Amino acid sequence: MAPMNLYSLVLVVVALVVAPMTAMAGDPDILTDFIPPAPMNGMPMNATGDYFTYTGLGPVLPLPTFALSKASMAEFPALNGQSVSYARLVFPTATVNPTHTHPRASELLLLLDGALSVGFVDTAGKLYTKDLVAGDMFIFPKGLVHYQYNQGTTTAIALSAFGSANAGTVSVPFTVFGTGVDDAVLAKSFKTDLPTIQKLKAALTPPKK
Structure with missing residues (x-):
């Protein structure tokens, strides 16, 4: 019986460890059917049929x-x-x-x-x-x-x-080349030269307004 009890204990421990990781893998569960819309301009909003309809994709x-x-x-x-x-x-x-x-x-x-x-x-x-x-x-x-x-x-x-x-x-392109990572770091990371990195950055960094 001892080996079986040990096996059962291992299964329980694995379940306790894996369950929280699984629960954190997606969006958190809510305790209601849905989350009502937030108040607008200090006035409470009712959840009407329109609240559950989205028409923003367009033709x-x-x-x-x-x-x-x-x-x-x-x-x-x-x-x-x-x-x-x-x-x-x-x-x-x-x-x-x-x-x-x-x-x-x-x-x-x-x-x-x-x-x-x-x-x-x-x-x-x-x-x-x-x-x-x-x-x-x-x-x-x-x-x-x-x-x-x-x-x-x-x-x-x-x-x-x-x-x-x-x-x-x-x-990936914008995160690597358009967010201000140091040119020298990128040149060494991609085994290329600074002019190449600067050219890529110029193409992917939005112009300043």
Whole structure:
């Protein structure tokens, strides 16, 4: 009996350790059906049907560059506590959603129209890629660097669902070259020279107003 009791004790300890980690992996649970809207101008707001409806994505128009329309907690406050959000992605021909990560959620992309080449890199440095056609879905695991690229001849349109009301987005090119990291650090990190780093920074740093 002693070995069985020891085995049971190990299982209990593992469960106690893993359970809190699992609970922290996503948005925190809420104790109500939803979080009512905050007061506006000092006046309390009632949760009407309009509060649960978001119409901000708008129609798909001809666009010259990649465009992203989000319905996250910032744009749609009713998502607060619901652990879900959406984005619509529109890719004209030869446009890309540059390498980026979502630190708080996985992304499930559904291609509605056109074709997309997508990929992500895991923590072992392995690249996973796929060419998608309309109706295909692809999962980008939480926190991993990924991209989408339209190599086709027509506009591609996709919807992305996130397992968080506030998935967050970290742009790899902008974070590395557009946030003020020292030129010498970047030159040594990428094994290149300062003029190359300065050229990349100039292209990715917004002009000062």
